[in-house]
Amino acid sequence: MTKQEHNEQMKTVRLVWGYLRHNLMSAMAxxxxxxxxxxxxxxxxxxxxxxxxxxxxxxxxLQGWDLAGVMTLYGIVAFGFGAAxxxxxxxxxxxxxxxxxxxxxxxxxxxxxxxxxxxxxxSLPGWGDLLFGLVVFLxxxxxxxxxxxxxxxxxxxxGVILVGFSVLVGSLAFWVxxxxxxAAQAINALVTFGLYPVEIFPGVVRVLLxxxxxxxxxGSIPAGLLSDFDWGRLAALVAFTAGIALAARWVFRWGLRRxxxxxxxxxxx
Amino acid sequence: MTAIxxxxxxxxxxxxxxxxxxxxSVRALFRPLRRETQAVKSITFSVEEGERLAFxxxxxxxxxxxxxxLVGILYPTSGQAQVLGKTPWRERSRLxxxxxxxxxxxxxxxxxxxPADSFDLLxxxxxxxxxxxxxxxxxLVELFEVNDYxxxxxxxxxxxxxxxxxxxxxxxxxPRILFLDEPTIGLDVVVKQRIRDLILELNQxxxxxxxxxxxxxxxxxxxxxxxxxxxHGEVIYDGRVSTLRRDYIRTKTVSLKLGEPWQGFDxxxxxxxxxxxxxxxxxxxxxxxxxxxxxxxxxxxYGIVDINVxxxxxxxxxxxxxxxxxGDKETRGQGD
Amino acid sequence: xxRYGFVLWTAARQQLxxxxxxAMRAIQMVLFMGVFIALWTTAFGASGQAELEGYxxxxxxxxxxxxxxxxxxxxxxxxxxxxxxxxxxLAYTLTRPLSYPFFQVANSLGNSIPRFALNLLTAVAxxxxxxxxxxxxxxxxxxxxxxxxxxxxxxxxxxGSLRGLLAFLWMxxxxxxxxxxxxxxxxxxxxxIEEVTPVFWIYQKLLFTVGGLFxxxxxxxDWLRRVAGWLPFQFITYVPARAFVAFEPGFxxxxxxxxxxxxxMFSALVVFVWRRAQRRLVVHGG
Numbered sequence: 107m108t109k110q111e112h113n114e115q116m117k118t119v120r121l122v123w124g125y126l127r128h129n130l131m132s133a134m135a136x137x138x139x140x141x142x143x144x145x146x147x148x149x150x151x152x153x154x155x156x157x158x159x160x161x162x163x164x165x166x167x168l169q170g171w172d173l174a175g176v177m178t179l180y181g182i183v184a185f186g187f188g189a190a191x192x193x194x195x196x197x198x199x200x201x202x203x204x205x206x207x208x209x210x211x212x213x214x215x216x217x218x219x220x221x222x223x224x225x226x227x228x229s230l231p232g233w234g235d236l237l238f239g240l241v242v243f244l245x246x247x248x249x250x251x252x253x254x255x256x257x258x259x260x261x262x263x264x265g266v267i268l269v270g271f272s273v274l275v276g277s278l279a280f281w282v283x284x285x286x287x288x289a290a291q292a293i294n295a296l297v298t299f300g301l302y303p304v305e306i307f308p309g310v311v312r313v314l315l316x317x318x319x320x321x322x323x324x325g326s327i328p329a330g331l332l333s334d335f336d337w338g339r340l341a342a343l344v345a346f347t348a349g350i351a352l353a354a355r356w357v358f359r360w361g362l363r364r365x366x367x368x369x370x371x372x373x374x375x
Numbered sequence: 376m377t378a379i380x381x382x383x384x385x386x387x388x389x390x391x392x393x394x395x396x397x398x399x400s401v402r403a404l405f406r407p408l409r410r411e412t413q414a415v416k417s418i419t420f421s422v423e424e425g426e427r428l429a430f431x432x433x434x435x436x437x438x439x440x441x442x443x444x445l446v447g448i449l450y451p452t453s454g455q456a457q458v459l460g461k462t463p464w465r466e467r468s469r470l471x472x473x474x475x476x477x478x479x480x481x482x483x484x485x486x487x488x489x490p491a492d493s494f495d496l497l498x499x500x501x502x503x504x505x506x507x508x509x510x511x512x513x514x515l516v517e518l519f520e521v522n523d524y525x526x527x528x529x530x531x532x533x534x535x536x537x538x539x540x541x542x543x544x545x546x547x548x549x550p551r552i553l554f555l556d557e558p559t560i561g562l563d564v565v566v567k568q569r570i571r572d573l574i575l576e577l578n579q580x581x582x583x584x585x586x587x588x589x590x591x592x593x594x595x596x597x598x599x600x601x602x603x604x605x606x607h608g609e610v611i612y613d614g615r616v617s618t619l620r621r622d623y624i625r626t627k628t629v630s631l632k633l634g635e636p637w638q639g640f641d642x643x644x645x646x647x648x649x650x651x652x653x654x655x656x657x658x659x660x661x662x663x664x665x666x667x668x669x670x671x672x673x674x675x676x677y678g679i680v681d682i683n684v685x686x687x688x689x690x691x692x693x694x695x696x697x698x699x700x701x702g703d704k705e706t707r708g709q710g711d
Numbered sequence: 712x713x714r715y716g717f718v719l720w721t722a723a724r725q726q727l728x729x730x731x732x733x734a735m736r737a738i739q740m741v742l743f744m745g746v747f748i749a750l751w752t753t754a755f756g757a758s759g760q761a762e763l764e765g766y767x768x769x770x771x772x773x774x775x776x777x778x779x780x781x782x783x784x785x786x787x788x789x790x791x792x793x794x795x796x797x798x799x800x801l802a803y804t805l806t807r808p809l810s811y812p813f814f815q816v817a818n819s820l821g822n823s824i825p826r827f828a829l830n831l832l833t834a835v836a837x838x839x840x841x842x843x844x845x846x847x848x849x850x851x852x853x854x855x856x857x858x859x860x861x862x863x864x865x866x867x868x869x870x871g872s873l874r875g876l877l878a879f880l881w882m883x884x885x886x887x888x889x890x891x892x893x894x895x896x897x898x899x900x901x902x903x904i905e906e907v908t909p910v911f912w913i914y915q916k917l918l919f920t921v922g923g924l925f926x927x928x929x930x931x932x933d934w935l936r937r938v939a940g941w942l943p944f945q946f947i948t949y950v951p952a953r954a955f956v957a958f959e960p961g962f963x964x965x966x967x968x969x970x971x972x973x974x975x976m977f978s979a980l981v982v983f984v985w986r987r988a989q990r991r992l993v994v995h996g997g
Contacts, residue, residue, distance in 0.1 A: 124499035131488060132485060132487050132492075135487045136487065153919050160931055163931075164758075210443070211481065213446075214448060215500055216469075218468075298742050302749075306750050308749065368440075
C-alpha cells in the first residue's frame with residue numbers, strides 16, 4: 107500500500123468515526139425518543155424469539171437446529187443488522203438518494219461519495235437490534251465468553267453483506283426508474299429469509315438463498331460456524347463478504363459514471 | 376490568476392422519450408425516440424480570482440447544468456473548463472477542498488444540533504488542521520456575529536441567523552471560489568442587506584471569488600460587479616451590473632395599500648398595473664420619473680397604510696435583455 | 712364530456728397508486744406466509760407426525776393466515792384520539808356525555824372492517840396458491856375434540872366448513888370490536904400519559920404472544936396456556952382462527968361468550984375512564 111492509499115484509507119476511517127460521533131450526539135439531543143425507539147425495537151425482536159421458544163418446547167430439533175442454534179442465528183443476524191443500520195443508516199435508502207438528486211450534495215464534497223452517503227445517517231432503532239443480538243447470543247451460547255470474539259466477527263460480516271447487497275440493489279436506480287420499490291423488497295426479502303435456518307426451505311428456494319438473495323450467508327452459515335468451527339468455511343465466508351462488498355463498490359462507481367454523464371432515462375407521458 | 380476558464384463548453388442531454396400508454400411502452404422497447412436537448416451551447420467565458428459574478432437566467436436556461444459542470448458533478452459533451460487550474464470532472468475530489476457552496480433551500484447544518492457541532496463535522500470532512508480550524512472559526516464567528524447562537528440547536532434559529540451560520544460554514548475551509556445559490560431567499564430586507572454586506576466583506580478581505588445565482592435583482596445589484604445572463608443555453612449578456620441596471624432595470628413596482636379608495640394618479644412614467652378596492656400596483660419608469668418623487672407625491676395625495684417598492688422580477692429583466700440582445704451575443708460593458 | 716372522462720381517469724389513477732401499495736403489502740404477506748409454510752412443513756416432517764397438538768399442516772397454515780388477517784386489520788384509532796387530546800380539541804365533547812369514545816369505536820370499526828375484507832381475500836389467495844388447494848366447504852366435523860383422525864395433508868376435509876367460516880366471521884367481528892375498544896382506551900390514556908405509543912406496542916406484543924398470533928394456544932407450555940386462557944388477547948386472535956380451522960359448536964359458544972364478556976368489561980372500562988377524563992378536561996380546560 108502506497109503512502110497515498112494509506113492516507114486515503116485513514117481519511118475514510120476518520121470520516122466514518124466523525125459521523126458516528128456526530129449522529130450519536132444528534133440522537134442524544136432527544137434522549138427520551140432515542141431510548142423509546144431502542145426499547146420498541148427490542149420488544150419487536152422478542153416476538154420471533156417467543157415463537158422459537160414455544161416451538162422448541164414441542165419439538166426437540168428442526169433439521170438439526172435446536173433452540174440454542176436458532177437463537178445464535180438470530181443473534182448474529184440481529185447484531186449484523188443493527189451494526190449495518192447504525193453505521194450505514196442510509197444503506198437501505200441508496201436508491202432514493204440517487205433518484206431524488208441528493209447525491210449531488212455528496213458529490214460536491216471532498217470525501218468518497220459512497221461512504222459519505224452511507225454513513226451520514228444513523229438508524230436509532232438499530233441500536234436495539236445490536237443490543238438484542240448480543241444479549242440473545244450471550245444467553246444462548248454454551249461457551250459464550252470464549253466464542254464472543256468470533257460472534258462479533260461473524261455479526262460484522264453479516265452486516266457488511268447486508269450493506270453490500272443494499273448498495274448493489276440500490277445502485278439499480280442509476281439505470282432503472284422505479285428501482286427504489288424493487289430495492290426495498292429485495293432487502294426485505296434478504297432480511298426476512300436470513301432470520302431462519304436455510305435448511306427449512308425447499309431445494310429451489312435454497313439455491314436462491316445461496317445466490318441471488320444470499321440469506322444463507324447472513325444467518326445460517328455464520329451460525330453453523332459458531333457451533334462447528336472450520337477455518338475453511340470461515341475463509342469462504344470472508345471471501346464471499348469481501349466479494350459482495352467489492353462488487354457493490356464497483357457497481358456503484360459504474361452507475362455514478364452514468365449519472366455524471368447526465369443521461370439518466372427520463373420517462374414522459 | 377484565472378479562477379474559472381471555460382471554452383466552448385457544451386452539454387447535450389440524450390433522453391429516451393416514451394409516449395404514454397401501452398403502445399408507447401412497446402414502441403419504446405423497439406424504436407426508442409431519442410431526443411437531444413442542448414442544455415448548454417458552446418459557452419466561453421473566464422472569471423478572474425476575486426471577481427464577483429452574478430450568473431442569472433430563467434429556470435431551465437442551463438444555469439444549474441453549467442454550475443454542475445464547473446463543480447465536477449456533470450461532465451460535458453464537448454469543450455473545456457479549468458477551475459483553479461483543474462478540470463472539474465476529472466479532479467472533483469481535489470477541487471472540492473477549494474470550493475464552497477451555499478444553497479438557500481438546502482441546508483448544510485444539522486437541524487437538531489447547534490451549529491458548533493456542524494462546524495466540527497465539516498472541519499473533519501475537509502480535513503482541517505485542528506489549530507488552524509479553531510482560529511478560522513473564531514474569526515468567522517466574530518465576523519458573522521453568531522457567537523450567541525453557536526450552541527443553540529439550528530431548528531431554534533431564525534432564518535437570518537441560520538443563513539449567517541450557513542455561509543460561515545461554507546467558508547471554514549477557506550475556499551477560493553464560493554458558489555451561492557439564492558442565499559437571501561425568504562429573508563426580510565434588513566437581514567438581506569446584512570448578509571450581502573458580510574459576503575462583500577469576505578470578498579474584500581480574502582479575495583474569495585463570488586459566483587452568485589439569484590432571482591433577486593437586489594442581490595445582483597449589491598453583491599456583484601459583473602453579470603452573465605444565460606438563456607436557452609447561451610450567454611446573451613456578459614457585462615457590468617451597472618450597465619445592466621442602466622439599460623435594463625428601468626422600472627420599479629410600487630405596491631400600495633390605501634386608507635381610501637383609489638382615484639387614479641397622474642404622472643409621466645407611471646402606469647397602473649392593477650387595482651382592486653384599497654390595493655394598487657403601479658409600475659414606475661425610473662428613467663422618466665425618479666422613484667422618490669413619485670412616492671412623495673403618492674404620500675401627499677393619499678393616506679397610505681402600507682407601501683412596498685420592488686425591483687422588477689429577474690425574469691422580466693432577462694426577457695428584456697433577450698429581446699434586445701438578439702444580435703448581440705456577448706457584450707462587454709464600457710470601461711472596466 | 713371530456714371533463715368527466717378526466718375525473719374518471721384521475722380517480723382510476725388514484726386507485727392504481729393505492730393498488731401499488733396493496734401489491735407491496737401483498738408481497739410482504741406472501742413472504743411472511745411463505746417462510747412460515749416452509750417452517751411448518753419442515754416441523755411436521757421433523758416430528759414425524761401428521762398432527763401437532765391436533766393440528767394438521769394445512770390447518771396450521773390456515774390458522775396463521777387467519778390470525779394475520781385479523782392483526783393486520785387491527786385498529787390504530789388510538790393515534791387519532793391521543794393527538795386530539797394533545798391538541799386540546801376535546802372541550803366541545805363535554806356537552807355530549809357518552810358519545811365521543813363510542814363514536815370513535817364506530818369510527819375505528821368503519822376503518823377496520825373494509826381492511827379486514829381486503830386482507831381476508833389476500834390471505835385466501837396467498838394460502839390457496841401456496842398450499843395448492845383451498846378448503847372445500849364440507850359439512851361440519853363431528854363435535855369430538857380437535858384430535859380427529861387425520862386423512863393426510865392433501866385431504867379436502869378438515870379446515871373450513873361452511874359453519875366454520877360463518878363462525879369465524881362472527882367472531883372476527885367481535886374480535887375487531889374488542890380490539891377497537893382497547894384502542895380507544897389506549898387513546899384515552901393520553902389524558903394522563905405523555906406518549907401512549909409504548910402502551911400500544913405492549914398491547915400489540917401481548918396479542919402476538921399470548922394472543923396466539925404465530926402459534927395456537929394448544930402449542931404453549933401448560934402453564935402459559937392456562938394464563939393465556941384468562942386474558943383478553945386470545946379472544947381477539949386465537950379464538951376466531953381456531954373456529955375456522957376446526958369448527959366445534961361447544962368451543963364456539965364458549966369462545967363467543969368469552970368475547971362478549973370482555974366486550975362488556977372493556978365498554979364499562981371505557982365509560983369509567985372517559986368520565987374521569989371529562990373531569991380532568993373540566994379542571995384543566997382542554
